[in-house]
Amino acid sequence: MDSFILHGAVLFSEDVRELKEYDDAYVVCADGVCQGVYEEIPGEFSDLPVEDFWDKLIIPGLADLHTHAPQYTFRGLYGDMELLEWLDRVTFPEEMRYDDMDYAARAYDLFVEDLFTGATTRAAIFATKHTDATLLLMDMLEETGLVTLVGKVNMDRGVPHGYCETTGESVSETLRWLEEVRSRGYRNTSPILTPRFTPTCTDELMKQLGDLSGRYGLPVQSHLSENLDEISLVSRLCPDTRFYGESYDRFGLFGTQGKTIMAHCVWSGEEEIELMLKNGVYIAHCAQSNMRIRSGAAPVSLYLDKGMHVGLGSDTAGGAELSIFSAMRDAVLSSNLRWRLYDRDVRQISFPEAFYMATLGGGAFFGKTGTFKKGYEFDAVVLDDDNIQTLYPASPAERAERLMYLADDRHVVGKYVRGCKLY
Amino acid sequence: MDSFILHGAVLFSEDVRELKEYDDAYVVCADGVCQGVYEEIPGEFSDLPVEDFWDKLIIPGLADLHTHAPQYTFRGLYGDMELLEWLDRVTFPEEMRYDDMDYAARAYDLFVEDLFTGATTRAAIFATKHTDATLLLMDMLEETGLVTLVGKVNMDRGVPHGYCETTGESVSETLRWLEEVRSRGYRNTSPILTPRFTPTCTDELMKQLGDLSGRYGLPVQSHLSENLDEISLVSRLCPDTRFYGESYDRFGLFGTQGKTIMAHCVWSGEEEIELMLKNGVYIAHCAQSNMRIRSGAAPVSLYLDKGMHVGLGSDTAGGAELSIFSAMRDAVLSSNLRWRLYDRDVRQISFPEAFYMATLGGGAFFGKTGTFKKGYEFDAVVLDDDNIQTLYPASPAERAERLMYLADDRHVVGKYVRGCKLY
Numbered sequence: 001m002d003s004f005i006l007h008g009a010v011l012f013s014e015d016v017r018e019l020k021e022y023d024d025a026y027v028v029c030a031d032g033v034c035q036g037v038y039e040e041i042p043g044e045f046s047d048l049p050v051e052d053f054w055d056k057l058i059i060p061g062l063a064d065l066h067t068h069a070p071q072y073t074f075r076g077l078y079g080d081m082e083l084l085e086w087l088d089r090v091t092f093p094e095e096m097r098y099d100d101m102d103y104a105a106r107a108y109d110l111f112v113e114d115l116f117t118g119a120t121t122r123a124a125i126f127a128t129k130h131t132d133a134t135l136l137l138m139d140m141l142e143e144t145g146l147v148t149l150v151g152k153v154n155m156d157r158g159v160p161h162g163y164c165e166t167t168g169e170s171v172s173e174t175l176r177w178l179e180e181v182r183s184r185g186y187r188n189t190s191p192i193l194t195p196r197f198t199p200t201c202t203d204e205l206m207k208q209l210g211d212l213s214g215r216y217g218l219p220v221q222s223h224l225s226e227n228l229d230e231i232s233l234v235s236r237l238c239p240d241t242r243f244y245g246e247s248y249d250r251f252g253l254f255g256t257q258g259k260t261i262m263a264h265c266v267w268s269g270e271e272e273i274e275l276m277l278k279n280g281v282y283i284a285h286c287a288q289s290n291m292r293i294r295s296g297a298a299p300v301s302l303y304l305d306k307g308m309h310v311g312l313g314s315d316t317a318g319g320a321e322l323s324i325f326s327a328m329r330d331a332v333l334s335s336n337l338r339w340r341l342y343d344r345d346v347r348q349i350s351f352p353e354a355f356y357m358a359t360l361g362g363g364a365f366f367g368k369t370g371t372f373k374k375g376y377e378f379d380a381v382v383l384d385d386d387n388i389q390t391l392y393p394a395s396p397a398e399r400a401e402r403l404m405y406l407a408d409d410r411h412v413v414g415k416y417v418r419g420c421k422l423y
Numbered sequence: 424m425d426s427f428i429l430h431g432a433v434l435f436s437e438d439v440r441e442l443k444e445y446d447d448a449y450v451v452c453a454d455g456v457c458q459g460v461y462e463e464i465p466g467e468f469s470d471l472p473v474e475d476f477w478d479k480l481i482i483p484g485l486a487d488l489h490t491h492a493p494q495y496t497f498r499g500l501y502g503d504m505e506l507l508e509w510l511d512r513v514t515f516p517e518e519m520r521y522d523d524m525d526y527a528a529r530a531y532d533l534f535v536e537d538l539f540t541g542a543t544t545r546a547a548i549f550a551t552k553h554t555d556a557t558l559l560l561m562d563m564l565e566e567t568g569l570v571t572l573v574g575k576v577n578m579d580r581g582v583p584h585g586y587c588e589t590t591g592e593s594v595s596e597t598l599r600w601l602e603e604v605r606s607r608g609y610r611n612t613s614p615i616l617t618p619r620f621t622p623t624c625t626d627e628l629m630k631q632l633g634d635l636s637g638r639y640g641l642p643v644q645s646h647l648s649e650n651l652d653e654i655s656l657v658s659r660l661c662p663d664t665r666f667y668g669e670s671y672d673r674f675g676l677f678g679t680q681g682k683t684i685m686a687h688c689v690w691s692g693e694e695e696i697e698l699m700l701k702n703g704v705y706i707a708h709c710a711q712s713n714m715r716i717r718s719g720a721a722p723v724s725l726y727l728d729k730g731m732h733v734g735l736g737s738d739t740a741g742g743a744e745l746s747i748f749s750a751m752r753d754a755v756l757s758s759n760l761r762w763r764l765y766d767r768d769v770r771q772i773s774f775p776e777a778f779y780m781a782t783l784g785g786g787a788f789f790g791k792t793g794t795f796k797k798g799y800e801f802d803a804v805v806l807d808d809d810n811i812q813t814l815y816p817a818s819p820a821e822r823a824e825r826l827m828y829l830a831d832d833r834h835v836v837g838k839y840v841r842g843c844k845l846y
Contacts, residue, residue: 073813076825079755080773103814110812291756294771296763320828332502333714333753334760340719342764348717350503389533390496391526402499405743408831 002419003030005045006380008053010037011396012060012372013356016304020372021396026050027058029378032419036374053382053414057399060370061121061379061417062324063362066221066263066284066313068126069137069150070095070104072111076320079292083227084199086293086318088160095128095153096163104133108140114322116144117409121379121417122366124149124221124261124284124313126194129165131177138181142189145422147366147379151194151221152177154209158200171208178216188418190219193258197223198234198247210251219258219365221284222248225272226264227295245272245281255279261365263313264289265303266296273306282309282365285357287330289318297338299346300331304353311362312354325407328354332404351401382414383407425842426453428468429803431476433460434819435483435795436779439727443795444819449473450481452801455842459797476805476837480822483793484544484802484840485747486785489644489686489707489736491549492560492573493518493527495534499743502715506650507622509716509741511583518551518576519586527556531563537745539567540832544802544840545789547572547644547684547707547736549617552588554600561604565612568845570789570802574617574644575600577632581623594631601639611841613642616681620646621657621670633674642681642788644707645671648695649687650718668695668704678702684788686736687712688726689719696729705732705788708780710753712741720761722769723754727776734785735777748830751777755827774824805837806830 006029010022020037028035028045035045071091078090098104115123125141125148127134134152141148152174156167165173174193181191193213195201201209213220225231225244238247245268248254254262256279263284268276276283285300303310312327313319319327328351335349363370369377385399388406403411415422429452433445443460451458451468458468494514501513521527538546548564548571550557557575564571575597579590588596597616604614618624618632636643648654648667661670668691671677677685679702686707691699699706708723726733735750736742742750751774758772786793792800808822811829826834838845 073815075813076811076828077817077821079824080771107814110814288756291760294759294763297760320825330756333711333757336717337714337720337757337760338764340717341761348503388499390498391530391533392496394500398500401502402743405499 002032002421003048005029005041005048005050006053006058006382007050008056008058008382009396009399010058010372011400012037013352013360016356016361017352019352019355019397023396027372027380029419032378034372034374034376034378037372056413057383057385057396058380059383059400060359060363060372061381061415062119062358063311063366063370064120064123064314064324065261065282065311065362065365066286067123067316067322069108069111070098070128071317072322073107075317082229082294084229084233092160092163098128098130098133101132101136104130104136108137112140112144115146116422117412118323119381119383119407119412120146120324121381121415122147122363122369124192124365126151126153126221129153129155129163131173134177135180138186138189139184142186145188145417145420147188147417149190149192149219149221151192153194153196154205155196155200156202156205167202167205167208170205174209174212193218193220195222195253198244199230199237206248206251206253210253210257213258214252217258219260220253221261222253222263224262224265225267226290228267231267243269243272245275249275249279255281259365263315264295264298266290266298277306277308280309282311284313285310285331286313286315286319287327287334288321289315291330291334292320293318297334299338299343300335300349301347301353309361309364310357311365312357323407324358325404328358328404331357351397351404354404355400378416378419380416381412383411384413385411425455425844426471428452428464428471428473429476429481429805430473431479431481431805432819432822433481433795434823435460436775436783439779439784440775442775442778442820446819450795450803452839452842455801457795457797457799457801460795479836480806480808480819481803482806482823483782483786483795484804484838485542485781486734486789486793487543487546487737487747488684488705488734488785488788489709490546490739490745492531492534493521493551494740495745496530498740505652505717507652507656515583515586521551521553521556524555524559527553527559531560535563535567538569539845540835541746542804542806542830542835543569543747544804544838545570545786545792547615547788549574549576549644552576552578552586554596557600558603561609561612562607565609568611568840568843570611570840572613572615572642572644574615576617576619577628578619578623579625579628590625590628590631593628597632597635615642615644618645618676621667622653622660629671629674629676633676633680636681637675640681642683643676644684645676645686647685647688648690649713651690654690666692666695668698672698672702678704682788686738687718687721689713689721700729700731703732705734707736708733708754709736709738709742710750710757711744712738714753714757715743716741720757722761722766723758723772724770724776732784732787733780734788735780746830747781748827751781751827754780774820774827777827778823801839801842803839804835806834807836808834
């Protein structure tokens with residue numbers, strides 16, 4: 001961990017609605033912790049080295065609250081189906097290949113490289129059912145310096161032969177995985193329990209995973225109320241639940257034991273929303289995936305207005321793009337269309353809200369991170385937007401809003417995680 | 424004009440639904456005209472030079488049926504308003520600056536440069552009311568080798584003082600502009616009559632522009648049924664019309680005299696649709712703009728199924744991106760959301776349909792262009808997608824579908840227009 005000062009244009013979220021911006025300021029990091037943003041370097045930090053980025057834009061690192069690493073190989077393809085058909089025809093067959101460690105090594109290398117070169121500093125990631133390939137992915141992520149939560153996927157029903165686990169296998173492999181993770185002593189890479197979703201997890205498996213979460217205080221990630229056919233399927237599979245979220249909650253997998261991310265929440269009803277609010281469940285909003293595989297558009301402003309935790313997810317390869325700038329763009333665009341075509345009572349997402357979700361909103365799942373306020377872990381990316389030329393000066397917030405549409409990996413010229421410079 | 428053969432992977436539209444793809448083929452150009460695609464070079468062309476692009480992807484050039492060059496300076500910004508407010512607060516004030524030829528030169532240079540480096544080979548472009556700045560834009564476009572239609576914008580009401588014209592000025596400046604264009608003898612750059620939209624054009628101006636279109640056979644571009652408040656305004660301004668399209672049609676500005684592009688058509692009703700079909704009006708579908716400034720989503724598959732002419736528009740700066748790959752992506756994504764949330768009777772757009780609109784659908788406005796069938800003018804772009812790595816071979820159509828999400832200017836490594844190599 002380092003102590004240093006970055007100098008440039010600075011933008012960060014004060015809260016869900018308010019951005020703080022500086023044309024010319026100093027972001028101070030001491031022992032990996034942010035000490036705030038200043039227009040002049042305070043005397044107490046005058047000995048720290050200054051890295052000068054001139055007029056480049058410095059923002060907190062972006063958080064990806066939901067992505068599937070093994071699906072990255074087919075990003076951008078198969079956008080003409082809905083969820084359940086897409087899982088059966090495309091996703092499960094591809095994920096089965098990760099039984100082959102050589103394939104896994106080559107495939108995960110592509111994912112990890114692109115995650116590293118983009119603006120994301122923290123991510124919650126689904127792997128596959130394969131313990132060894134999941135450990136390999138974690139080894140590779142650990143090497144990058146990014147902070148990630150990675151899940152070996154659990155599923156003991158509703159999956160093709162050859163990719164399904166028995167309940168016993170699923171639990172014993174999870175224990176072996178957790179034990180092995182512990183022994184590897186990762187610094188930035190942690191396990192997150194990952195029951196894939198209710199249609200692929202029996203009650204017994206859910207129960208045992210709930211016990212594990214309680215015993216070890218493990219966080220949880222899964223999917224919730226993404227697609228209408230999926231929701232019907234869950235109500236048939238769990239006739240004793242009133243709504244989808246209960247199928248997790250009754251086993252302690254819905255924020256009551258470990259911190260929990262539920263991806264999508266496109267069609268959550270009132271009771272489900274209230275339970276997420278009460279339990280502090282994090283919502284991973286994955287707008288591009290929700291448009292691409294025809295799920296719908298989540299009522300995100302409603303979630304934000306209730307004070308719920310909401311971050312953004314790329315959801316590759318339901319989504320095609322790993323970029324959280326693109327996830328911001330699609331959050332804004334799909335909220336506009338939802339408001340116009342479906343429900344005028346749920347307002348659109350503003351750019352400051354999209355930026356908040358991409359940084360502080362999602363970052364909060366990883367602890368005190370996602371903004372440049374004093375006391376937060378120091379994650380930052382430096383953006384060079386010189387190739388986006390205009391004729392008048394844009395404020396830091398305007399530059400970031402433009403990057404929401406126009407950013408690619410070339411724009412990311414510096415990256416810091418927990419006070420360590422990655423590049 | 425050149426005669427040559429391009430060798431690589433090839434993709435083009437046979438018709439609105441069918442793509443033709445070749446992993447390894449030869450596209451033959453003789454005197455600027457496509458002679459077809461062959462797996463082996465036919466004997467009659469054996470003397471032509473072959474440019475070898477190996478496994479790079481060769482597709483027809485993309486057509487942008489609707490974009491505003493002077494708005495390019497604020498692309499990606501001001502996405503939090505609807506059309507009429509956005510025009511008053513952002514667009515008109517920016518367009519007024521093009522009275523200054525120095526500003527116009529610097530601003531148009533940015534637009535022209537980015538149009539040149541992207542995958543677009545043909546475009547229909549709105550300038551501003553300023554004749555001289557419009558001529559400057561046309562000079563700059565002519566130098567690129569791209570084929571463009573450019574319009575000096577007409578407006579004699581509903582525009583802020585200082586940007587509005589009198590009816591007489593608008594007509595006399597249009598005549599001066601047309602005369603000057605004729606005298607400059609452009610090869611690839613043509614004028615297109617551009618009554619901005621009904622709210623800014625009196626009946627008298629429309630009448631005189633209609634006369635001009637008839638007299639010189641000039642094509643026309645304008646806006647139609649984009650935004651609900653705009654449509655209400657038109658019905659108040661033109662109480663003797665049954666629908667918005669009539670406000671153009673009654674003056675011969677709706678496909679009956681010159682070929683006509685109407686941008687948006689988000690909210691066109693049955694009668695308007697039937698009239699567009701009957702008159703052969705081209706629809707410029709601008710999905711990102713329609714999402715961004717909250718207009719809605721056009722029923723594009725309905726238009727295609729009726730056999731109407733539909734192309735894509737970037738609509739910068741209602742849209743933030745000049746890329747027609749992005750326009751394809753947003754056409755697909757917004758059609759999915761429209762289907763899911765608003766009208767299950769209007770199906771989603773497929774990738775082949777998006778590709779068709781971006782090439783042959785929009786290209787048809789410029790004549791016989793937009794595909795590699797024999798007899799079409801030869802426009803092509805060569806795409807290097809090596810940086811999009813996966814582990815198994817993708818077909819040409821799959822590669823293009825992936826580029827719809829992931830393309831940027833780096834991917835465009837070769838560009839040919841009317842048989843001339845631009846780079």
